[in-house]
Amino acid sequence: MSPADKEEPMRYAILCYHDEAAVGALTKEQDDALMAELEVVRRKLEAKLGPVARLMPTTAATTLRAGAEPLLIDGPFAETKEALLGFYVSECATLEEAIEAARELMAPRMAAGLMSALEIRPISIFLPGKAGA
Amino acid sequence: MSDLAWLDAALTSARPQALGALLRYFRNLDRAEEAFQEACLRALRNWPVNGPPRDPAAWLIFVGRNAALDQVRRQSSEEPLPPEELISDQGDAEAALAERLDNSHYRDDVLRLLFICCHPDLPATQQIALALRIVSGLSVKEIARAFLVSESAMEQRITRAKRRVAGADVAFETPGPVERAERLAAVAAMIYLLFNEGYSASGGEAHIRVPLCEEAIRLARLLLRLFPGEPEIMGLTALLLLQHGRARARLDAEGCIVLMEDQDRTLWDGAMMAEGLVLVEKALRHRRPGAYQVQAAVAAVHAVAARFEDTDWAEIDRLYAVLEALQPSPVITLNRAVAVAKLRGAAAALAMIAPLAERLSGYFHFFGVKGALLLELGRAEEARVAFDRAIALAHTPAEAAHIRLNLDRLMKDSAPRGNTKAAF
Numbered sequence: 001m002s003p004a005d006k007e008e009p010m011r012y013a014i015l016c017y018h019d020e021a022a023v024g025a026l027t028k029e030q031d032d033a034l035m036a037e038l039e040v041v042r043r044k045l046e047a048k049l050g051p052v053a054r055l056m057p058t059t060a061a062t063t064l065r066a067g068a069e070p071l072l073i074d075g076p077f078a079e080t081k082e083a084l085l086g087f088y089v090s091e092c093a094t095l096e097e098a099i100e101a102a103r104e105l106m107a108p109r110m111a112a113g114l115m116s117a118l119e120i121r122p123i124s125i126f127l128p129g130k131a132g133a
Numbered sequence: 134m135s136d137l138a139w140l141d142a143a144l145t146s147a148r149p150q151a152l153g154a155l156l157r158y159f160r161n162l163d164r165a166e167e168a169f170q171e172a173c174l175r176a177l178r179n180w181p182v183n184g185p186p187r188d189p190a191a192w193l194i195f196v197g198r199n200a201a202l203d204q205v206r207r208q209s210s211e212e213p214l215p216p217e218e219l220i221s222d223q224g225d226a227e228a229a230l231a232e233r234l235d236n237s238h239y240r241d242d243v244l245r246l247l248f249i250c251c252h253p254d255l256p257a258t259q260q261i262a263l264a265l266r267i268v269s270g271l272s273v274k275e276i277a278r279a280f281l282v283s284e285s286a287m288e289q290r291i292t293r294a295k296r297r298v299a300g301a302d303v304a305f306e307t308p309g310p311v312e313r314a315e316r317l318a319a320v321a322a323m324i325y326l327l328f329n330e331g332y333s334a335s336g337g338e339a340h341i342r343v344p345l346c347e348e349a350i351r352l353a354r355l356l357l358r359l360f361p362g363e364p365e366i367m368g369l370t371a372l373l374l375l376q377h378g379r380a381r382a383r384l385d386a387e388g389c390i391v392l393m394e395d396q397d398r399t400l401w402d403g404a405m406m407a408e409g410l411v412l413v414e415k416a417l418r419h420r421r422p423g424a425y426q427v428q429a430a431v432a433a434v435h436a437v438a439a440r441f442e443d444t445d446w447a448e449i450d451r452l453y454a455v456l457e458a459l460q461p462s463p464v465i466t467l468n469r470a471v472a473v474a475k476l477r478g479a480a481a482a483l484a485m486i487a488p489l490a491e492r493l494s495g496y497f498h499f500f501g502v503k504g505a506l507l508l509e510l511g512r513a514e515e516a517r518v519a520f521d522r523a524i525a526l527a528h529t530p531a532e533a534a535h536i537r538l539n540l541d542r543l544m545k546d547s548a549p550r551g552n553t554k555a556a557f
Contacts, residue, residue, distance in 0.1 A: 020358065021146030024351050028343070028402075059357040059370065060411045074415060075361030081188060113138030115185055 009091050011050070011123040012098040014105065017082040018116050020058060030112060037108035045101050050089035051132065058083045082117055089123065140180055143189045144173055148270045149355060151193035153242030158198055160305050162249070162267070162298065167204075172197035190239075240359040241307055243268075244316050247352070249298050251319040259294040261327045266291050269348055279331075279345055317360065321369050321425065324352050328373050332380075333528070341384060346377045364419040368426030371412035375432035378405035390535040394441040406436045427456045431468075446475040463489040467499055470506075479509040497526040501536060513543055 026034065042049060058076035065071045076083060088105065092098040102118045109116040151172070155165040172193040186192040250264040262280065265271045271279075277287035308316060331345025353370040360366050382396035391397075413433045416426045431452045438444040453469035467486055474482035483506045486499070493499035504519035520540050527533035 019143070019146055021355065022142040024354050025142060025145050027347055056408050056411065057354060057358075059354055059361060059367075060408055060415070062415060073362070074367075075358075110139065113140075113142035115139050115143060 009093045010095075010098075011126050012090050012092055012095075013119075013121045013123050014088040014090055014098070014102050015084055015119040015121060016086040016088075016105075016109075016116060017119065018085045018109075018114055019081060020083045020085065022114055023085060024057065026112065034108055034112040034114075037111070038105065041104050041108065045090075045104065048091050048097070048101065050091060051128075052086075052088050054086040055084065057085075089126070095120070137181060139185070140177065143180075143185055144176060144193075145270060147190040147193055149243045149246055149268050150190040150239050151197065152267070153239070153244075153246040154190075154194045155197050155201075156246060156249075157242050157305055158194075159201065162295065164201060166267070168197035168201035169193065171200040171204075175200070241313070243355065243359055244308075244313070244320065245303065245305070247320040247323070247356070248316040249301065249303050251323045252294075252298050252301050254297055255294055257323075257326045258330070259290055260323050261330055262287065262291055263294045263298065264323060264327065264352070265348065268352065271348075279342055317356075317363065317366065320356065321353075321366060324349050324356070325369060325373075325425070327352070328377075332376060341380055343380065346373070346380065349373055350377060362419075364416040364421050365423040365425050367412045367416035368423060368429045371409040371416065371429035372425050372432055374405045374409035374412070375429060375436050378402040378409060378436070384531065388531055389538070390531050392535075393435065396441075398439070401436075409433065410436060422455065422459065424456060424460045427452050427459065431456075444475070446472045450476055463492045464496070464498075467493065467496075467502060471502060474506060474509075479506040482506050483510070495526060497523055497528065497532060500526065501539075504536070504539060508539065508543060517543060 023031075042052060061074075061076045063073045063075065063077045065073060065077075088101075090098055090101055092101065098120050102120055106116060106118055148169070152165055152169045155168050156162060159165045159168065175196050176189070176193065180186070246268055247264065250260050250267060252260070255263070258280070262276055265276045265279070266273065273288050273291060274284050276291070277284045280287060282290075304312070328346055328349035331342040331347075331349065333341075350370070350373045353366070353373050357363070357366045357370050379393075379396065379401050381402065382398065382400035383391055385391050409429065410433055413426070413429045417430070431449055434445050434448050434452070449472040450469060453465060453472060456465050457469065466489055470482040470485045473485055483503070486503060486506075489499065500519045500523035504516045504523060507513075507516035507519060517540065520536050520543070523536045524533050524540075527536065
């Protein structure tokens with residue numbers, strides 16, 4: 001398929017879910033090594049990766065829940081075993097390409113002993129905004 | 134790391150929950166540990182083949198419990214046992230169990246597991262060693278290395294501590310709010326002790342033992358995940374992060390102590406500091422001040438100062454005043470005096486610590502601070518006496534070396550003039 005056959009490439013969010021306890025059990029050296037390897041992959045995929053974010057532990061989160069009086073709760077929205085700890089925004093021509101990118105991003109995580117799940121979710125509206133530009 | 138690194142990581146991170154649940158079930162620490170051990174052995178055989186279960190903790194609890202029950206049955210009858218594949222195939226049972234083990238259960242299980250290590254009869258070092266063994270799952274060898282004692286000595290220490298704990302009367306029912314708060318406070322104190330053991334080692338060669346600090350942070354985060362709305366646990370976690378975030382700048386290449394004023398702030402760990410600051414901010418919103426929160430707030434004042442000269446000493450003075458009211462202690466007054474020295478001069482600070490002399494007569498930092506204040510006032514001879522006392526009380530070579538550096542400076546300053554007072 002030539003690029004002309006495609007309309008605009010699709011944006012996919014790659015959402016990174018991890019067992020937070022396992023991430024927290026990494027030593028500083030292990031964490032740094034993992035970050036360095038992920039940076040190698042990121043550079044390789046730079047052409048199709050947009051903003052990348054690593055989120056602080058869920059303990060740093062505050063959640064506002066709708067209600068008659070919106071309720072402020074300490075901690076993440078969902079208390080799940082795997083927590084959303086980061087995300088990538090990618091721009092890929094096909095789902096296949098996005099999956100391939102996710103595979104590359106998965107390898108260093110597995111090597112570090114993390115049982116991660118990378119959810120590939122198409123983005124419907126994307127407004128880059130000005131912060132962090 | 135090997136291909137099975139994930140297995141190790143999964144077992145380590147599931148340990149507190151799984152062991153905590155097995156302890157609730159068996160009400161006996163030895164049996165719970167044996168059951169957990171057995172479950173881990175089966176996981177090592179089963180997971181690489183079948184893949185990891187969705188909820189490793191639930192799997193380990195289920196398998197551990199069944200294995201221990203089998204053990205009992207095996208002892209009481211000669212009946213043949215079902216083949217291992219049947220026991221290890223946990224497909225449906227696991228999901229059902231996971232549902233029953235909701236977060237609130239885990240919460241009290243893990244808290245209980247931590248709490249039994251905080252038995253008041255146990256000296257602090259034994260509480261810490263026990264927690265590292267039971268909750269963190271470190272081997273006796275690793276713990277011995279961290280405490281710089283022989284493996285056999287540590288084995289004895291842990292065995293003794295376990296025996297003491299086994300005889301203790303720990304309630305296994307779900308604790309009420311008051312009891313839970315008491316347990317939380319005891320566990321927080323133990324985690325802080327663990328951190329301090331690593332942050333300012335109480336003996337031996339190494340001044341900072343990073344693994345102990347990292348383990349303390351891991352346990353603090355674990356506790357905070359279970360009790361996300363407790364401002365004091367936020368404060369504790371923040372305090373550890375903000376202090377450990379400075380670790381790389383605290384010692385120079387030769388292992389000598391670098392004071393905060395001389396630290397290269399670019400060596401501070403930005404991610405750790407940022408997380409600590411967020412937690413302080415979150416905690417203070419609750420308006421339920423506590424000792425950890427205030428200490429974390431002090432650390433936060435240092436963290437946001439781009440240079441030492443930018444430190445907001447008035448805020449630090451104010452925070453220590455709050456801390457003195459919350460938790461009167463001569464050590465806190467001593468810390469406050471350092472801020473007072475910056476605000477109102479060394480003489481005012483010296484007057485502030487004078488009444489502490491008797492109570493802090495065995496405290497290294499008291500004589501370090503006193504010596505530095507006297508030096509600033511040009512009272513060289515008295516400074517020398519204070520520094521000599523500090524060296525005698527130093528816990529690590531780095532502490533002693535740091536004070537000796539002050540003494541050397543003092544000698545250098547006074548030698549050519551013969552009388553330091555002439556300089557003033």
